Amino acid sequence: MKVFGAPRRYIQGAGALDVLGTELARIARNVVLVIDPIVDEAHGSRIAASCAEAGVQLRRLRFGGECSPAEVERLEAELGGNVPDLVAGAGGGKCIDVGKALANRLKTRAATIPTIASTDAPTSHNYVMYDAHHRLLAVEKLPANPDLVLVDTQVIAEAPRQLFLAGIGDAVVKLFEVERCIKANGRNIFGADPVYSALILARGCYEVLRDHAEAALAAVDRRKADENLEKVVEATVLMSGLSFESGGLSLSHSMTRGLSAVPKYAHALHGFQVAYGVLVQLVLEGRDEAFMGDIFAFFERIGLPTSLVALAGAAPTAEEASTIARLTLAAPHARHFPRVLAEHEVIAAILSLEDRAARPGVPLSAAV
Structure with missing residues (x-):
């Protein structure tokens, strides 16, 4: 059975914060932010x-x-037993996720107001819980996607460039992951069959990023929202979120399991981790040299990592490459691949990317 999920209402534009009250009033009158x-x-x-x-x-x-x-628990205690009609989160990914978690705990509606565009989490019904030492505890789920997602693109334009770039990294991988999930007869984030609409959205997302990412980054450098930035924010927040939830994930996001277990890569932004991860996935798919050269050039032009040296300044040891490969293959989404991968294949792909980064003329397929 197929399932497609989406936010009830999505609002985007420069100055959107000024209509937040009007949008919230459509849903609730008593709101905790x-x-x-x-x-x-x-x-x-x-x-x-x-x-x-x-x-x-x-x-x-x-x-x-x-x-x-x-x-x-602290936030719930601050409410003193007063349950609102809706809980909203305004800020980055963690703040938005804690808003979702509080809404879920209180059994009330949720809204998200991202002030950076570093991931597509604002549209998702997922949220990630950590312990006090920032170790992942669990990925939890709301009963449904947020009732409202409101994105003020001028606020996004004024946020740090690297966070905006990380959002592009998180979104650019979705086409390749949804393709793999569908071809592998996998399950989407709702535990259902992927919908074809998700693949169409993922393709559109990729096309927007290829056509407008560089100009949108220039708009962030000017700290001024423009039409290129508007298109890219719609791709990174909305299209990317809809496509991955209803289309499914694959090896790129599985790589975060392995990378997060190696201290020198663990603190890289999520979008940079998965952008690197999709290159490993594409090597393992056996994409031809012309295709890989094109995506390498795009990544390098805009500043996405093409190797672990580029991700965190250091190549992996043999032990680290083995850890990354082993934990990547243990992730559920890693099953969304045309064949069952062996640890040595993932290690070879990792090392091949390091070799390519150090010696640009080396064919990636030679090491796998």
Whole structure:
């Protein structure tokens, strides 16, 4: 059986924060907003004014820094038993996830207000829980996708460039992962058969990024939203999120299991990890040299990593390459591949990418 999931309403544009109250009022009148302290300092009064004008009763709770069970319990305690109609999260990925977690705990509706575009998490019903030492505990799920996703693209344009680039990295891989999942008769994030619409969205996402990523990054450098940035944000936040949830994932996202277990790669941004991971996937697929040369050139032009040296400044030891390969293949999404992969194949692909980065003329297929 096929399942397609999506947010109830998606709003995007420069100045969107000014209509947040109006959009929330469509859904709820009593709202709790979990907000990153930096975002609160910059935009809290603007958000409060928008909500007051729309007749929305808003309570702001400052995010403590980690999406952990302890943080959710702290926020719940601050509410003192008062359950809102909706919980929203405003900030980066962790802040948004803790908003989802609180909404789930309170059995209420959820909304997301991303102030960076580093992943497609705002549209997703997933959220990730960590312990106090930032070790992954679990990937949890809301009963449904958020009721509202609101993205102010001028706020995004003013955020750090590397976070915007990481969002491009997270999104550019989705075409190749959805293709693999569908061909492997895999399951999407809803545990159902992938829908063909997700593949169409993933293709569109990839095309937008290839056509507009460089110009959008230039807009971020100018700290000014423009049409190129608007297109890329729609691709990285909306199209990417819809395609991966309803289409499924594959080896690229599985690589994060392995990379996160090696300290020198563990703290690389998620989008950079999966961008590197998709190159490993494409090598293992046996893509031809012309294709690999093209995607290498694109990654290098915009600043995405093409090797582990580029990801974190150091090549892997033999033991580290083995750890990455073993844990990658243990991830559930790694099964979404045309064949059952062996650890030595993944290690060979990893080493082949390091060799290619050091010696650009070396064919990638030679080592696998």
